[in-house]
Amino acid sequence: MNRLAGIIIAAVGLIVAVLSITKIVPGLTGTGIGTILLGGLIIGLSFIDRPEEDGSERMSTPSTLGNIFISPSEVFANLRRHPRFLIAMLVMSILSATYTNLFLYQLSPDKVTNFAIDKTLEIPMIRDNADQRKRVEDGRQQALDDSKNPVIRVGQAVSGFTLATFGYSFLALIFFLFAMGMGGQINFWQAFSAAVYATFPVNILRFVLNTTILFLKDPTDVHPILGQQSLIHDNLNFLVLSSEHPMIFTILGSLSLLLFYWIWMFAIGLKNAGERVTANTAWSAAISVYFLLVLFFVGLSWAFPSFIS
DSSP states (O other), X not given: OOHHHHHHHHHHHHHHHHXXXXXXXXXXXXXXXXXXXXXXXXXXXXXXXXXXXXXXXXXXXXXXXXXXXXXXXXXXXXXXXXXXXXXXXHXXXXXXXXXHHHHHXXXXXXXXXXXXXXXXXTSHHHHTOHHHHHHHHXXXXXXXXXXXXXXXXXXXXXXXXXXXXXXXXXXXXXXXXXXXXXXXXXXXXXXXXXXXXXHHHHHHHHHHXXXXXXXXXXXXXXXXXXXXXXXXXXXXXXXXXXXXXXXXXXXXXXXXXXHHHHHHHHHHHHHHHSSBOOHHHHHHHHHHHHHHHHHHHHHHHHHOGGGGO
16 A cells, blocks of 8 residues: 555544544544544555566456456456455445435435434443433434534545455455465465455445345335345344344344355455465355354344344
């Protein structure tokens, strides 16, 4: 990553944070701080060397974005010597922000925000504390106003891109350490590119399916929180009620066709993007990450069961 770009991004984040703290452009403090951290991450990653080129032809970005659906091994093999990811990340972030705004349009910001606040009030540590309940209620109107503020919505989209960048960096680090620990060899940027491009086709399919279902389904039948994540019924969580068995609901939800496709793409990506990564190593890394994510979301459903009821 470019060191100068990191410095500029961090500086922009500082300006945004200051403008928000001084109430000139309120509501963007988190976005500003996140952008500063993103700039710092980019500066740090700029010190990591890229893999050496071997004279092979670089596949164009449009070709990588299209061929990843029909010839993923070829794309990942090209990314081994020509790692890149920015355009794919931007496309996914834009589609994510687009779906979020379409979701709010269909259900209305008031319904989504009020539902989230009502569920927050059901959390035991808040439900049983009068001061905490009052604090949440006092912030209801501000939350409603923020949900309709286009500037804050843009800030949320930027924050989403920041979180995604940190997430892909974390995945790349896991894959890098996993491959090295099992006797393989993979450059960090190769792992980063594999993480991004393995997720790209899954996100595209999820966006198309979710958006289609969103406009076909009666808004009254859409869950204001779960629906923001997915409206696709490609798993087994329909067998139980989320309000009665939140943890089992989450586990069954992880048995998803799109998630299995994601695991397959990761395994192909690591095997072909790395220098010396066997199929066993690639599959072990992909499946391990999958189970870690399942444990994380099961933990969330145990800690905050009201949000999925």
